[in-house]
Amino acid sequence: VQATIERLAEGGEVAAIRVYDRGGTIVMSSDRMELGRQVPLTAAPCASCHGDGTTGASPAQEAVEVTEAGTGEGGSTEEVLRHLSVIANEPSCSTGGCHSGDAGEQVLGVLDVEMSMQPLAAALGDARMQLLGTTLALFVAIALVAAFVFRRFVRHPIAELQEGARRIAGGDLSTRIEVRGGHELALLATDFNRMAEDLSRAQREVDEWSRTLEEKVEERTEELKSAQHQVLHMEKMASLGKLSATVAHELNNPLSGILTYARLVERELGE
Numbered sequence: 001v002q003a004t005i006e007r008l009a010e011g012g013e014v015a016a017i018r019v020y021d022r023g024g025t026i027v028m029s030s031d032r033m034e035l036g037r038q039v040p041l042t043a044a045p046c047a048s049c050h051g052d053g054t055t056g057a058s059p060a061q062e063a064v065e066v067t068e069a070g071t072g073e074g075g076s077t078e079e080v081l082r083h084l085s086v087i088a089n090e091p092s093c094s095t096g097g098c099h100s101g102d103a104g105e106q107v108l109g110v111l112d113v114e115m116s117m118q119p120l121a122a123a124l125g126d127a128r129m130q131l132l133g134t135t136l137a138l139f140v141a142i143a144l145v146a147a148f149v150f151r152r153f154v155r156h157p158i159a160e161l162q163e164g165a166r167r168i169a170g171g172d173l174s175t176r177i178e179v180r181g182g183h184e185l186a187l188l189a190t191d192f193n194r195m196a197e198d199l200s201r202a203q204r205e206v207d208e209w210s211r212t213l214e215e216k217v218e219e220r221t222e223e224l225k226s227a228q229h230q231v232l233h234m235e236k237m238a239s240l241g242k243l244s245a246t247v248a249h250e251l252n253n254p255l256s257g258i259l260t261y262a263r264l265v266e267r268e269l270g271e
Contacts, residue, residue: 001019001028005017005028005029005030009030009031012116013115013116014113014114014116015080015115015116016029016030016031016112017030017113018030018034018111019087019110019111020039020109021108021109022107023038024039025038025039026039078117079117079121080116080117081114081117081120082112082113082114083115084110084112084113085113086107086110086111087107087110087111088106088108089105089107089108153181154185157185157186157188157189161177161188164176164177164192168196173196173199173200174200176196177193
């Protein structure tokens with residue numbers, strides 16, 4: 001059993017293995033220098049059975065705890081996982097001839113196994129580094145995906161809207177923006193195209209009104225010219241009438257004298 005214990009402790013994962021008798025003496029150990037050493041009943045290996053430092057206490061079958069042990073380099077302490085297991089005096093032991101003289105005892109001893117926490121700490125350190133690396137890689141991947149999504153679905157549509165607004169401001173009302181998807185920027189592009197269509201329609205209406213207004217102005221100009229021509233003709237006729245009246249008036253006086261003379265002559269001849 002001693003040789004088996006020593007072999008188990010050679011791997012490094014097992015810090016120490018000890019077997020205590022019921023009196024607290026180390027009867028087997030992975031470190032031969034500890035053989036025969038007495039530990040007080042209040043020490044951790046004995047506390048499972050002698051928690052108050054007295055005998056006869058009800059034993060706990062197992063106990064597991066993390067503690068410090070002086071097994072590091074240079075006698076330094078390191079954390080170990082201690083597993084204490086009570087070696088009970090079972091009937092097969094007390095009646096089988098092995099421990100017949102201890103038939104009245106409940107406990108034959110305690111098995112103390114200390115597992116080094118260094119492999120676990122190293123594994124935890126590796127897990128932390130892996131988690132950190134995975135987190136950084138995931139963060140970079142998320143950042144790249146976010147940058148691609150932002151460029152594809154935000155920056156590019158906004159640049160198209162800016163270019164479309166610049167072209168419309170320059171007078172190109174035929175500008176339209178390609179609508180892709182159903183997100184907010186796509187809806188904004190749809191509204192932009194509708195606005196451009198309304199502006200183009202309004203421009204066509206303004207041009208049509210301008211052309212119609214020119215035609216109406218020309219028609220009114222022709223009507224005004226015709227009316228002016230008629231007014232001039234009427235003024236000429238009025239002036240001619242006035243002239244005729246004046247001439248008739250001027251001619252009326254001599255003719256009236258001649259007619260009077262003729263009537264006198266006719267009267268004289270008649271007499």
